[in-house]
Amino acid sequence: MPPHRKRSRTGSHQDSLAGALPGDQASDAIIISDGEDEELGKEELKLEILQLEQRLEDQTKRTKQYEIEAVRYQELLLKCRRSAQSARDKQAAKSQQQARALHDGLGEVQDMAGAIETTQSKAKEQIDELRKSLEAERQAHAAAQHARKQAIDTIKDLEASIQKLQTELSSERETRMKLESLQASLAREQAPQTSAVPPAQSGASPSSRADLPVARPYTRPARDPRLAKRQAPGPEPGSCIFSEAYVSLKGMPGKHMDPRYHGWLPYDDAFEIKDSLTVLCDGVGEGGYRSGIFARKLVESMARPVNMDGDLFEKLEYCIQRMRMPQPSSYHDILELASSTVVALQLKPGRDSDEIMIDALELGDSQWALLTLDASRRRARCEYLSPPRFHSPHDNGKRPPYQAGMDQGHMRQYRDRKNEILQRMYARSGDIIVAGSDGFWENLGSDDHARRSALETMSEEVLGDFGHGGFVEGLGGRLRERTENRMDRSMGKKDDLTLIVSRMTVSRGQQQRGVEVRMEGLSEGDCDINLDEVTRGIAKYCSVRQRVHDRD
Secondary structure, eight states, rough: HHHHHHHHHHHHHHHHHHHHHHHHHHHHHOOOOOHHHHHHHHHHHHHHHHHHHHHHHHHHHHHHHHHHHHHHHHHHHHHHHHHHHHHHHHHHHHHHHHHHHHHHHHHHHHHHHHHHHHHHHHHHHHHHHHHHHHHHOOOOOOHHHHHHHHHHHHHHHHHHHHHHHHHHHHHHHHHHHHHHHHHHHHHHHOTTOOOOTTTTTTOOOOGGGGTSOOOOOOOSSSOOGGGSSSSOOOOOOEEEEEEEEEEEEOOOTTTTGOOTTTTTTTEEEEEEEEETTEEEEEHHHHHHTTHHHHHHHHHHHHOOOOOOOSSSSHHHHHHHHHHHHHOOOHHHHHTOOOOEEEEEEEEEEOOOTTTEEEEEEEEESSSSEEEETTTTTTTEEEEEEEEOBBBBOOOOOOBBBBBBBSHHHHHHHHHHGGGHHEEEEEEEEEEEEEEEOHHHHHHOOSSSSHHHHHHHHHHHHHHHHHHHTTTHHHHHHHHHHHHHHHHHHTTTSSOOEEEEEEEEEEESSSSSSSOOHHHHHTTTTSSSHHHHHHHHTTEEEEEEEEEOOOOO
């Protein structure tokens, strides 16, 4: 190696030592021999070479690693590009499907809109047609009403004309009879020795028509023929009877105008009191006039003597079955849809001579109450008030009452509820029974507590005013006025209203009979009550006391 190069390296080495050592040490280190400098240079060169090789190797490794990572990054980039392209393709396809679906939906909506417009136009046409038909029906109805009114007026005129003609015919016949009588008398005076001969043989004119019946206007019979029959012997001594009764009837105002009752009696309540039995039925409104007919037929059947052993429920079933049998005056065809509530009270001797046992049948919302009186203290107490009995509410919220009907299913459902329907109470001779339809009780008070309170309060007032003797009639009149006033003023329920107030007594002999009141007697004049007026909302009432002798 040339010396100048060596020196250069030595110089550089010395410079480096001079820079590394401080002060005099740097100056002493510059003086180094040439041999040591050469060896030191070789070692440094080797060291640098090794370092360069190491660096090169590291750089090679890093380059390979970078190449691997670059390849991986390229693969990832390719995958990302492919994924992005696939996502773009899918999104484009989905967007195309949605666009097609929207287009199809828009077409369906347009079709539906067209159909709706068509339907609306048809509906408008139908509405117009219905309006025209309704107007035509209204005009036809008005014409029918006008024709009906004219027909009624014509019928009235015809009836008046017929009445007038019948009266004239009757007068003419009487005149003819008088004339014939005068002619016969004159003939007898002119021929005294001539024997009397029949008018037909004596030359009587065939045109006189004296043998024909006279046409007279129809008059209502004074009494029901069934009531004119001689009554059976009175009850045995010790029997329990209803010795006094007050009955009040009033039909729902305006009900007689209901066309459903055309030709029938629009009064759905029925009752009968006979010695020891009281039966009260109220036809259920859903049956229309059929229920009223069924209630009256059922009362008539229950009041008849029945040769059977059993309770009142079994008697009720038997009576309905007997009504179902063919009879000449049967209403079987129209009673199939009819039904009625029932309250029946049967008096029997109690455990001592002054006690009365009451067997009660309580089917529906008609109720009865037992009152005990203390005339000396002017106190009255309601010992018992039967609860109204209803079924569970229907879907429409209505609660139909228990009811008897021609359909056997009506009674079959109550056989398991006899303990609820049949009740037994004990009373004393002189106690009072108050029975009525739901129209009476709902106009007396809003609930059972109010009804009890009203009964006790009014009973004590009547005791103070009339005493024990006039109690039945006085209490009946007060109750009638209260309930009718509430119904007329629309403060209570508008319904047929039937009220029965009766006194129970222990019979002391056969000549002491119980009262007998039924709707036939009331309508035929026996108690001076006309049901034709009752059905038009005119209140009718009567008071009947016990009879002590047989009536022909």
